[in-house]
Amino acid sequence: MYLLHELRANGFSSRVLEAGDDVGGTWYWNRYPGARCDISTTDYTYTWDPELHEQWTWSEKHAAQPEILKYAQFVAKKHDLYSGIDFNTKVTSAAWNDSAKRWTLNTSTGETITARHYVMATGCLSVPKDPDIPGTDRYQGPVYVTGRWPHEGVDFTGKKVAVIGTGSSSIQSIPHIAEQAAELVVFQRTPNFSMPAFNGPQPADRAARLEADRKAYEAEARLSSAGVPMEMPTVSALGVSRDEAFAMLEKSWQKGELLALGGTFMDVGTNREANEVICDFMRTKIKEVVNDPETAELLSPRGHAYGTKRPCMDTNYFQTFNLPHVRLVDLRKKPISSITETGIEFGNESKDFDAIVYATGFDAMTGAIVNVDITGKDGLTLKKKWEHGPLTYLGLTSVGFPNFYMITGPGSPSVLSNMMVSIEQHVDWIRDTLIDLREAGVDTIEATPVAEEGWRVHCTDCADITLFQDTNSWYMGANVPGKPRVLFPYIGGVGRYRQTCDEVRARGYLGFELSGSSTKQRNDGIVRQVQPDVDMVLEMMAQMGLPSMDSMSPAEARAFSEASSAMRPPGPEVGEMIDGTLPGAAGPLEYRLYRPATKGPHPVVVYFHGGGWVFGSHVSDDPLCRDLCKNADVLIVSVNYRHAPEDRFPAAADDGYAALQWVAANVASLGGDPSRIAVAGWSAGGNVAAVAAQLARDNGGPELKGQLLLTPVTDGSRQHGSHHENADGYILTKSLMEWFWNHYADQSDRSHPKASPLLASDLSGLPPAMVVTAQFDPLRDEGDAYARALMGAGVPVEHLQARGHIHTSITMVDALPSGKPPRAQMAAALRRFLH
Numbered sequence: 001m002y003l004l005h006e007l008r009a010n011g012f013s014s015r016v017l018e019a020g021d022d023v024g025g026t027w028y029w030n031r032y033p034g035a036r037c038d039i040s041t042t043d044y045t046y047t048w049d050p051e052l053h054e055q056w057t058w059s060e061k062h063a064a065q066p067e068i069l070k071y072a073q074f075v076a077k078k079h080d081l082y083s084g085i086d087f088n089t090k091v092t093s094a095a096w097n098d099s100a101k102r103w104t105l106n107t108s109t110g111e112t113i114t115a116r117h118y119v120m121a122t123g124c125l126s127v128p129k130d131p132d133i134p135g136t137d138r139y140q141g142p143v144y145v146t147g148r149w150p151h152e153g154v155d156f157t158g159k160k161v162a163v164i165g166t167g168s169s170s171i172q173s174i175p176h177i178a179e180q181a182a183e184l185v186v187f188q189r190t191p192n193f194s195m196p197a198f199n200g201p202q203p204a205d206r207a208a209r210l211e212a213d214r215k216a217y218e219a220e221a222r223l224s225s226a227g228v229p230m231e232m233p234t235v236s237a238l239g240v241s242r243d244e245a246f247a248m249l250e251k252s253w254q255k256g257e258l259l260a261l262g263g264t265f266m267d268v269g270t271n272r273e274a275n276e277v278i279c280d281f282m283r284t285k286i287k288e289v290v291n292d293p294e295t296a297e298l299l300s301p302r303g304h305a306y307g308t309k310r311p312c313m314d315t316n317y318f319q320t321f322n323l324p325h326v327r328l329v330d331l332r333k334k335p336i337s338s339i340t341e342t343g344i345e346f347g348n349e350s351k352d353f354d355a356i357v358y359a360t361g362f363d364a365m366t367g368a369i370v371n372v373d374i375t376g377k378d379g380l381t382l383k384k385k386w387e388h389g390p391l392t393y394l395g396l397t398s399v400g401f402p403n404f405y406m407i408t409g410p411g412s413p414s415v416l417s418n419m420m421v422s423i424e425q426h427v428d429w430i431r432d433t434l435i436d437l438r439e440a441g442v443d444t445i446e447a448t449p450v451a452e453e454g455w456r457v458h459c460t461d462c463a464d465i466t467l468f469q470d471t472n473s474w475y476m477g478a479n480v481p482g483k484p485r486v487l488f489p490y491i492g493g494v495g496r497y498r499q500t501c502d503e504v505r506a507r508g509y510l511g512f513e514l515s516g517s518s519t520k521q522r523n524d525g526i527v528r529q530v531q532p533d534v535d536m537v538l539e540m541m542a543q544m545g546l547p548s549m550d551s552m553s554p555a556e557a558r559a560f561s562e563a564s565s566a567m568r569p570p571g572p573e574v575g576e577m578i579d580g581t582l583p584g585a586a587g588p589l590e591y592r593l594y595r596p597a598t599k600g601p602h603p604v605v606v607y608f609h610g611g612g613w614v615f616g617s618h619v620s621d622d623p624l625c626r627d628l629c630k631n632a633d634v635l636i637v638s639v640n641y642r643h644a645p646e647d648r649f650p651a652a653a654d655d656g657y658a659a660l661q662w663v664a665a666n667v668a669s670l671g672g673d674p675s676r677i678a679v680a681g682w683s684a685g686g687n688v689a690a691v692a693a694q695l696a697r698d699n700g701g702p703e704l705k706g707q708l709l710l711t712p713v714t715d716g717s718r719q720h721g722s723h724h725e726n727a728d729g730y731i732l733t734k735s736l737m738e739w740f741w742n743h744y745a746d747q748s749d750r751s752h753p754k755a756s757p758l759l760a761s762d763l764s765g766l767p768p769a770m771v772v773t774a775q776f777d778p779l780r781d782e783g784d785a786y787a788r789a790l791m792g793a794g795v796p797v798e799h800l801q802a803r804g805h806i807h808t809s810i811t812m813v814d815a816l817p818s819g820k821p822p823r824a825q826m827a828a829a830l831r832r833f834l835h
C-alpha cells in the first residue's frame with residue numbers, strides 16, 4: 001500500500017496484484033479468535049502519512065486483528081489505493097526478458113502483464129505450511145487453519161475441539177476457543193515461552209514520548225535494533241545475583257511488551273548461560289499459574305534458548321490449562337499416528353473431535369516468493385537458486401534477477417523487527433532507487449555475485465554469534481521438512497541494516513551493476529566485512545568520542561589503558577593465579593602465573609602482553625591468558641617487561657629472553673614440565689615472543705616446542721600495505737603504531753632482527769608457529785609476511801587470517817563472541833605444540 005502510494009506520487013505507472021479480496025495482508029487472512037498484534041500500536045503504525053496520527057486512534061495497546069484490518073482499509077480509502085489494486089489476482093509465474101529488459105507476469109485471471117520492475121511484497125508468514133501429519137485428508141469434520149480463518153468466524157459452542165500446535169497463533173486463540181468449546185484438547189510438540197500482554201490502553205510512557213516529539217520517536221525507532229525505541233541493556237545476566245536478575249526481569253515482565261524481557265540483559269542472545277536466567281524466570285511464572293504440576297512442567301520450555309523461537313504474548317493462555325475441560329497432550333510422548341475420519345489417534349488413544357484446528361505455522365520467509373514460478377536470466381528459477389537457502393543482496397535483491405525486489409525478504413531484519421518500520425524502510429529504498437535509476441537513464445539494476453556472497457557471509461557471521469542455530473524454529477526453516485537450515489532473517493539489527501542500505505546507495509550502488517542504453521556501471525564490492533560484534537564496538541567507541549592515544553603522553557596512555565581494562569569481563573576461571581617476580585635483563589620483572597584446574601605438571605607457555613612496548617603489564621592480558629590456560633590446559637607465565645620510552649630498544653627484547661631463560665630454569669618449581677615450553681604474545685608482545693624464540697635458537701636454548709604469535713609486530717623498517725589500507729578506524733591506527741615505534745626504537749635500530757624479527761637473515765630451525773593476523777589490522781601484512789617467511793624457511797606454520805577481525809578483537813574474551821573460534825584455534829595450536 002505504501003509502495004503504491006509512493007510510486008504514484010513519483011510519477012511511476014504501477015499495478016498491485018493481490019490474492020485476497022481486500023487489503024490488509026496478514027491481518028486479512030489471520031482472523032482466528034484472539035488474533036492480535038504483539039507490538040504496541042504506538043509502534044505498529046504507518047509513519048509516512050502524519051495526518052493518520054490525527055485521524056486514527058487505536059483503542060488498545062495491542063490492537064486486535066479487526067481493528068488493524070480496519071486501519072488498513074481506512075488508509076487505502078483515504079489515499080484512493082483501492083483503485084490501484086487488482087484483487088483476487090495471483091501471480092502464477094514471472095519471467096525476465098533480457099532483450100526487452102522487462103518482466104512478464106502471468107496471473108490467475110489469465111492476464112499477461114509486462115513491467116520494468118517487479119516487487120514481491122508477499123509477506124513473511126503468508127503461506128500456511130502443510131500440516132505434515134498422516135491422515136489429514138481422512139478427517140470428515142470441519143478443519144480450520146489459523147492463517148486462513150473463515151471470514152464469518154467459527155462457533156465452537158458445545159463442540160469437542162482439537163488444536164494442533166502451540167505457537168503464537170495457538171497461544172492467542174486457545175483461551176477463546178476454550179471459552180466456547182465443551183472439550184478442548186491441545187496437541188503440543190514444543191512448549192513455547194509466552195508472557196502476558198497486559199493489554200489495555202496505550203502505554204503511558206510511550207504515548208507521552210510520542211506526543212512530546214513524534215519525529216524524534218520515529219527516528220529512534222528507525223535506528224533501534226528491532227524497530228521499537230528501547231534502551232540498550234548494559235548489564236550481563238551473569239553479572240548480577242539470581243535474585244537481582246529476577247527482580248529486573250519482573251520489571252520488564254510488568255511492562256507487557258514483547259521486546260522488554262529479552263532486552264533486560266545484554267547477553268541473552270549470545271550467551272546460553274545468560275539466556276538460561278530468563279528461561280528459568282519464565283518457567284517459574286508458568287509454575288505460579290498452572291495448578292497441576294505435571295501440566296506446568298509440560299508447558300515449560302526446556303532445551304531451546306529464549307528468543308530463538310518466536311516468544312509469544314498471551315492473555316490467559318497458561319490459565320486456560322486449569323479449566324477442567326481443557327487437556328494438554330504431549331506429542332513427544334504421545335505422537336499422532338494418524339488423523340482419522342472422526343478424530344485423532346495419538347499414543348495409544350483414539351479420540352473423536354467435532355472440529356480440528358491446525359495452528360501449525362507457515363512456510364516462512366521464502367514460501368510466498370518461491371511458490372511463484374519466477375525465472376530470471378538464463379532460465380534460472382529462484383526456487384532452484386535458493387535450493388540450499390535464500391541468496392540475496394541485502395534481502396532486497398538477488399543475482400540473476402534484475403529489477404526484482406523483495407519487501408522484507410530473507411536476509412533483511414523482517415520478522416526480527418517491528419514490521420511497519422522494516423516495510424517502510426524497504427519501500428523508501430526501492431522508491432529512491434527507482435528514482436535514481438530513472439534520473440540516470442538506467443534500465444536495469446542487478447546485484448553482483450561478490451556483493452551477494454559478501455552479504456551471505458555477513459548474515460552468517462551475525463547468526464553465528466547468536467543462539468539461533470541450535471533451535472528448531474521457523475526462523476531456521478526447521479518447521480518445514482526438507483527446507484534448508486539457515487537463519488532466514490538478518491539479525492544485525494534494524495538501525496544498522498538501514499545504515500547499510502543507505503550506505504550502498506550513497507556509495508553509488510555498491511555491489512550493483514546498473515545499465516542503460518548509454519550507460520553501464522559495475523560498482524563491485526562488499527558493504528560489510530568487519531565482524532558484526534566488532535563493528536558494534538567500533539561504533540560505540542566512535543560515539544563515545546574517545547581521545548586518540550597517540551595524542552597522549554605515555555603516562556596518560558597507560559592510565560587510559562588501565563581504565564579501559566577495568567571494565568572488561570574477567571575471562572574464565574582457572575585453577576590458580578600466583579603473582580611473583582623473576583630476574584630480567586636489568587632488574588626484577590613481575591609475572592603472573594595461571595595454572596589450570598587439571599592435574600599437573602603442565603606444559604608451560606611464557607606469555608608477553610600487548611601495548612606497543614609502552615603500556616600494559618603481566619596482568620593486562622588477563623582474560624586472554626585465562627582463556628588460553630583453560631582451553632589449552634597449559635600453565636601460563638605472563639611476564640612484564642621494561643617499557644618505553646623510559647627503557648627503549650632492546651630493553652623489551654632482552655627482558656623477554658631473560659624471562660624465558662629464567663622460567664625454563666625454574667619450571668619444575670613452578671609446577672610445570674621442563675621438557676614442554678612454548679612462547680606466546682600479542683601485538684608488541686608477539687614481537688617479544690618471536691624475538692625470544694630467535695634468541696633461544698641462537699644462544700643455546702631453551703628449546704621451545706612452539707610459538708603462538710597473535711597479530712604480532714614483525715617489521716618496523718617500513719610501512720606495509722595494510723598500514724595504509726587500515727590506517728584508521730580499527731582502534732590500532734597507523735599513527736598510533738608510529739607513536740609506539742617512536743617511543744620504542746630509533747629508526748636505525750628498527751632493522752635489527754631484535755626489533756623486526758621478519759628481517760632476521762635466517763628463520764630456519766625456529767619452533768613450529770601459529771601466526772594469527774586480522775583482516776582490518778595495520779599490522780596484518782607484516783604478520784602475514786612473517787608466517788610466509790617462516791614457512792619458506794621450513795618451519796611448520798599454522799597461519800590463521802582472521803576474517804573481519806581487528807588488531808584487538810580476538811583478545812576480547814567474553815565480550816566479542818566472534819573472537820571465540822580463532823581463540824579456540826589458538827588453544828588447539830598450543831595443545832598440538834605441547835600435549
Ligand code: NA7
Pocket residue numbers: 125131132133146164165166167168169170171187188189190310331359360361362474479
Ligand atoms: P508457529 O509459531 O510456527 O507455530 C506452529 C506450531 O505448530 C508450533 O508449536 C509447532 O511445533 C506446531 N507444529 C507444526 N507442525 C506440527 C506437526 N506436524 N505436528 C505437531 N505440531 C506441529 O506458527 P504460528 O502461526 O503460531 O505463529 C507464526 C507467527 O505469526 C508468529 O511467530 C508471529 O510472528 C506471528 P514445533 O514448535 O515446530 O515443534
